[in-house]
Amino acid sequence: MGFNKIVAVSMTELFVQQIENMILSGELAIGEQLPPARELSVKMGVSRTVISAGLVELEKLGFVEIRTRQGVFVCDYRRKGSLETLIAIMRYNGGxxxxxxxxxxxxxxxxxxxxxxxxxxxxxxxxxxxxxxxxxxxxxxxxxxxxxxxxxxxxxxxxxxxxxxxxxxxxxxxxxxxxxxxxxxxxxxxxxxxxxxxxxxxxxxxxxxxxxxxxxxxxxxxxxxxxxxxxxxx
Amino acid sequence: MGFNKIVAVSMTELFVQQIENMILSGELAIGEQLPPARELSVKMGVSRTVISAGLVELEKLGFVEIRTRQGVFVCDYRRKGSLETLIAIMRYNGGxxxxxxxxxxxxxxxxxxxxxxxxxxxxxxxxxxxxxxxxxxxxxxxxxxxxxxxxxxxxxxxxxxxxxxxxxxxxxxxxxxxxxxxxxxxxxxxxxxxxxxxxxxxxxxxxxxxxxxxxxxxxxxxxxxxxxxxxxxx
The missing domain is CATH 1.20.120.530 (GntR ligand-binding domain-like)
Incomplete structure (x- = not known):
């Protein structure tokens, strides 16, 4: 197949993918609250900045809802999702x-x-x-x-x-x-x-x-x- | 309508949007070759790095084809496009x-x-x-x-x-x-x-x-x- 292009993946993208996969696989249930950012930061070994940026991206994709002062909740992506969500679903497990x-x-x-x-x-x-x-x-x-x-x-x-x-x-x-x-x-x-x-x-x-x-x-x-x-x- | 979120747009995104709009409006015709990067850089007042990154993004969206040592050509996005292209088309002119x-x-x-x-x-x-x-x-x-x-x-x-x-x-x-x-x-x-x-x-x-x-x-x-x-x- 020849040499494939090497594409650098940012920490934020890796964070988004991991949370996405946890939601799509059902490991994170719809309605479930995510742990606070500082806990995620320790568990996943990434900075708070990466987590903030990742959560905003996940909200855009229809996977989570960020409720001010309450926390981050897993959305029903089949209800809130759009074409971007569909692309994420298809990317899950490599298609x-x-x-x-x-x-x-x-x-x-x-x-x-x-x-x-x-x-x-x-x-x-x-x-x-x-x-x-x-x-x-x-x-x-x-x-x-x-x-x-x-x-x-x-x-x-x-x-x-x-x-x-x-x-x-x-x-x-x-x-x-x-x-x-x-x-x-x-x-x-x-x-x-x-x-x-x-x-x-x-x-x-x-x-x-x-x-x-x-x-x-x-x-x-x-x-x-x-x-x-x-x-x-x- | 209250205060809307302010979203920072990178130079690369601005470059991508401008080229996209030129293609969607027909100002750049299908098959047409884009000017060389150094010329675009002068005309559009952005760095070569921005242009390289933008062209890669535009290729991913199905709008251009980068042919090694030949140049960058406008694609028939209706033929090469995917869901991402569709989103770009809908974003064009604000929907x-x-x-x-x-x-x-x-x-x-x-x-x-x-x-x-x-x-x-x-x-x-x-x-x-x-x-x-x-x-x-x-x-x-x-x-x-x-x-x-x-x-x-x-x-x-x-x-x-x-x-x-x-x-x-x-x-x-x-x-x-x-x-x-x-x-x-x-x-x-x-x-x-x-x-x-x-x-x-x-x-x-x-x-x-x-x-x-x-x-x-x-x-x-x-x-x-x-x-x-x-x-x-x-």
Whole structure:
């Protein structure tokens, strides 16, 4: 994989990550009060300045609430969180997600993809759609599951761009790691050939402007994945 | 509104914001090469260190590509961007969005809300849904458009939480500013009473497990908003 960039991580970032992980893992419960800053400072071996800056960052992320003169409390991040929280959740465990998160992702992905396919059908003629052919060929020629997953991701990302909706490609790209992981699992079980065939079938449905079939195919794949949730661990 | 927090902004952040705005406004075109760092440094009156750090940040956000020994080029952020880019776009102009962005948001919101309503119907009984009543009452009693918009936002955010999907409330919350702005426009034109009535109708449909009607109502509201795109400026 070559030499990866070395990125310096500040003490504040390390502090934020550790508290984040404790909240996401449930070690710190929602509503729980954090120990006072001086105690955290001793226990975690970082300065009070680092802790103050870290807590402000954690509040911005929707993980804690700082109540003046009362202390710092763990928030229900699923209620108070925003896109930044989502990014933090995905970063947790290097992108691995829990069962409920994978299920939520598949549900959301299904809804987004069906919107995407509808818009693609409305806005693109056969000539435009033909541009997807080389990506399809590259899926067929993939030498392993990871390569196939990467190319399937590109195929759907290209569709998101063709939809003309400016949010869809950005949202889709944000889940690149998770998406490629799920496609690669699918591929390991069913093979590159099968993965190519289902994308070819989707492509044909789009070429025929058969939006009902395209959507039905998407639902089916998400249902298969949802039934397989047991495979994704936790 | 009281005294707002004063937040120190670093030179790097200011540099990033300025370049971001130039790209989002189209002043810097996709594919265009930025001037060399020493020229930027003179023109913008910041150090080379600030520029290096800023360019790395801009690359992370999907706005530029740094090609070794060739220079820095403006990326197609709609293609290379992620959730972080989306946040940057929304921050641009203090949350105001361009017509195509509002349209994209409405399309995406429609798809998400329909998923949300389906999940809410599946997972909640009448007793659970009754918890929405006080929020509905508070919409009815709102004294102005902004207050009504804020409460309508809470109503939908609560629905997103009740869906059991962990991504939906986070995504919805991320668009709080934009969502409240659009609801408040709706309210200014149609009045608090009308806004209350449509939310009551949606609530009734959910209580009757009439998912088709709930979805139809959502589509209708989004269609009205899409037809009104001219009102949102740019």
């Amino acid at each position: 691995a997600m829990r069962k409920n998160e994978v299920k939520s992702l598949l549900e959301t992905r299904d809804a987004m993809e069906c919107l995407c396919l509808r818009l693609v059908c409305e806005k693109n003629d056969v000539a435009e759609l033909e541009k997807l052919s080389p990506i399809l060929d590259s899926i067929r020629d993939a030498r392993n599951a990871d390569e196939a997953a990467e190319r399937v991701f590109s195929f759907h990302h290209e569709l998101a761009i063709m939809s003309g909706n400016v949010l869809l490609p950005l949202l889709y790209y944000s889940f690149k790691t998770q998406g490629e992981y799920l496609w690669s699992l699918y591929c390991k079980r069913s093979g590159v050939k099968k993965l190519y065939e289902i994308k070819l079938a989707l492509f044909s449905a789009l070429m025929n402007k058969d939006i009902d079939s395209a959507i039905e195919q998407t639902h089916q794949i998400m249902d298969v994945a949802k039934n397989d949730l047991g495979f994704y661990g936790a | 105001a969005m361009r017509k195509n962005e509002v349209k994209s948001l409405l399309e995406t919101r429609d798809a998400m809300e329909c998923l949300c309503l389906r999940l809410v119907c599946e997972k909640n009984d009448v007793a659970e849904l009754e918890k929405l009543s006080p929020i509905l009452d508070s919409i009815r009693d709102a004294r102005n458009a902004d207050e009504a918009a804020e409460r309508v936002f809470s109503f939908h955010h609560e629905l997103a939480i009740m869906s059991g999907n962990v991504l939906l409330p986070l995504l919805y919350y991320s668009f709080k500013t934009q969502g409240e702005y659009l609801w408040s426009l709706y309210c200014k034109r149609s009045g608090v009473k009308k806004l209350y009535e449509i939310k009551l109708a949606l609530f009734s449909a959910l209580m009757n497990k009439d998912i088709d009607s709930a979805i139809e109502q959502t589509h209708q509201i989004m269609d009205v908003a899409k037809n009104d795109l001219g009102f949102y400026g740019a």
